Amino acid sequence: MGNYDEYVSQVIRAGNCVTLLRESYPITVQSFWNINHFEKFAQSVFWTFNKSFLLKLLDRAGAQKPIELHRCRELLEQYPVAYPEPMPEDADDELKVCYLKNSNLKKSPKFRTMYSLDVENRKSILEAVNKRIAALFPPSSAPDPVIPSPVEPESTIPISFLSMVRPMNGTPEETLRFIAEQVDKAGIRFALFSPAERIYKNKNPYGLNGAMAATIRYFFERGYFNKEYSFAEVFKSYLVYSGNKVGKLPSFLENYQEDGHFQKYFDKLKDLKISKLQ
Incomplete structure (x- = not known):
């Protein structure tokens, strides 16, 4: 839990994701768009996946149901970054530790790539979701x-x-x-x-x-x-x-x-x- 600076660059090069929680969250194209998992991904995982995987996710956005798209958009607007401030009032002890660790990581230049890639990937997914919703519900229709x-x-x-x-x-x-x-x-x-x-x-x-x-x-x-x-x-x-x-x-x-x-x-x-x- 205390040695992220030793391997975060390798994680990013491999196109994997980073979480500060003890439990791992395997992300596939299918599990990413599963609305039951999406909130946890949005709140607690840094989206450091690579461009190739991002393209697969963007392509899959068109296959989601309207209710799932609306929920994904709501969550992405709620979580434009992982561990957003303020910390939830009902946060458990593990999540409190994650927020403390996140505040410390932000101070180090070693993690700038992780934070910037997380924001970029979230913006790309949100843009794809908005485009799909607009296509399903055009104003003129x-x-x-x-x-x-x-x-x-x-x-x-x-x-x-x-x-x-x-x-x-x-x-x-x-x-x-x-x-x-x-x-x-x-x-x-x-x-x-x-x-x-x-x-x-x-x-x-x-x-x-x-x-x-x-x-x-x-x-x-x-x-x-x-x-x-x-x-x-x-x-x-x-x-x-x-x-x-x-x-x-x-x-x-x-x-x-x-x-x-x-x-x-x-x-x-x-x-x-x-x-x-x-």
Whole structure:
């Protein structure tokens, strides 16, 4: 852990990556784009892979699903470098040591190549992700908004979920980041903007449906979504964006307020006294 200066140049020449954690994270073209690993790669690994491997990663960007691309972009904006400041409040002892070590490494000219290559590779990946998202959702292809029909909750959602989200600080992604932070503060244990791991017989984890409905409903009432859309439209579009599903969705939309988890999580969010979005 204390001898990085002795071999970091060899690691970079070989096109491998550097992490300050004790556990290694093998990166292949497949594992790099696996959204379950991407956050750890973005937070804790210096992307010192070589040009040839970078080209393989850039080529694979076009094969990713829209929800994965949006999540990758969100993480790259959150982590423009490895171990970004400030250190997370919930950092464990190992991560705290990594941040301390990182602050020391920055002082040495021996590691300039490592830091600069990490930034360059991240910028290249982010640019590829943005280009792919722009190709999938060109502005000219977005259909005109449709007046919602309260009697047809099963109607097709014509535009993307992000188009329904009112932007904070200029972007809808920033709004979703804020919502995710409030969900965490409320003690809701689900990562609601990522696909949840299904359990026995391919079912949602217990309480997930109520958590999703409570979150979207609460922020819907607080003005975080464009007013021309109904709750049913926003919720169904959210499911597409997050990669989650609800069995018997029409019936759930009619009765979600009777779900015990919905009321519990809705009350937790209300306790935060979040301001309406003006």
